[in-house]
Amino acid sequence: MSPKTPIPPVRPVPGLSRLAQELLPVLYQHRLVATSQLHRLFTPHARRPVYLRQQLAKLRADGLVDATTRRTSRLGRAELLWFVTARGADAVAQDPTIPQRGYRISPQTAASQLQEHTLTVVDTGVAFVSWARRLGDECSPLDWEPEVAHRIRDGESRGVDEAFMIPDAVLRYTHTAGTGRRRMLSFFIEVDRATMQTTRLAAKLAAYTRYQHYVPAPGGRGRRATREAWREHYPAFPRLLIILTGASERVLANRVQDLRALAAADPRTSRLAAGVTTLQLLQDKGPFAPVMTPLSGDTTPTDVFLAPTGGSRD
Known part of the structure; x- marks a missing residue:
């Protein structure tokens, strides 16, 4: 078992x-996190999260965090979901090393039907952190960021969907191969709980394709844009991972086939490195097992490198 992946130090709160x-x-970055998820992230070797609950209670008593009850608990009992208060967000925002979040969750939003989508994104991140710990890789609880906006159109647009591509999360992971070679990987994460029309999910692929080829307009007279926008943020274009959950294996398998058919109907997506899997497979077998079904080409399952059989993993 590898040592716990450390969280970057933050400015202490007395x-x-x-x-x-x-x-x-x-809690500030991920908005809403269940006690059980925090247990897997921070105290996985403790049989019961007694100390974790004590510290959450201390934070709550100090007015830095609050909690709501999960609308549909899978544990057979009420589970608390934690989020930072305005005071807690202000305390975190004083630290320049923490990316600032414009969006702050309210008690009303924390108790709304958006719970399960938010928690599923966290479950996906927890799966990567847990497998990194097991494999000796690096992925900390702060190595995925929800809803990062990426501009895909210049000028004014009628709506956010037209101007920006916004994945459910951007996740970064450092993998160490058997040869000792370290690979820094970036992923766009899309979560589907079987509540969205498959055609709508497939339509999101077009936004990723637009971002892959989007070159911003020149910023001033005489300036010419020659680089795609993504190169300012990523050393290589991130792979797109679609994570399915919320239905039976048969239903999810049908959604995989439907997604492949819709992707095949749009030739623009053929060069997009994208794959689909279930949350259960990711949790049980890990990201470097053949759990991903590519959205284009061969149906042979692969890992998150999404390399064709016998192809390069770069």
């Missing part, structure tokens, strides 16, 4: 334990 200091930026 009177808080080290664990409490680590919890605050994670």
Whole structure:
């Protein structure tokens, strides 16, 4: 078992334990996180998260975090979902090393039907962190960021969907191969809980394709844009991982086939490195097992490198 992946240090808040200091930026970044998810992220070797609950209670008593009840608990009992308060967000925002979040969750939103989508994104991140810990790789609880906006159109647009591509999360992961070679990977994450029309999910692929080829307009007289916008943020274009959950294996298998058919109907997506899997497969077998079905080409399952059989993993 590899050691725990450390969370980058943050500016201390007086009177808080080290664990409490680590919890605050994670709750700030991921908006809403269940006790069980925090247990897997921070205290996976403890049989029961007693100390974790104590620190959450301390943060709540200090007015830095609050909690709501999960609308549909899978544990057979009420489960608490945690989020930072305005005071807690202000405390985290004082640290320049933490990316600032314009969106702050309210108690009303925390208790809304958006719970399950948010928690599924967190479940996906938890799966990568857990497997990184097992494999000796690097992926910390702060290595995925929800809803990062990427511009895909210049000028004014009628709506956000036309001007920006917004994945459910951007996740970064450092993988160490058997040869000792380290690979820094980036992924766009899209989560589908079987509540969205497959055609609508497939339509999102077009936005990723537009971003892959989007070159911003020149910023001033005489300036010519020669680079795609993504190159300012990523060393290589991130692979797109679509994570399915919320239905039976048969229903999810049908959605995989439907997605492949819709992707094949749009030739623009053929050069997009994209694959689809279920959350259960990702959790059970890990990202470097053959759990991903490519959206284009061969149907042979592959890992998150999404390389064709016998192809390059770069």
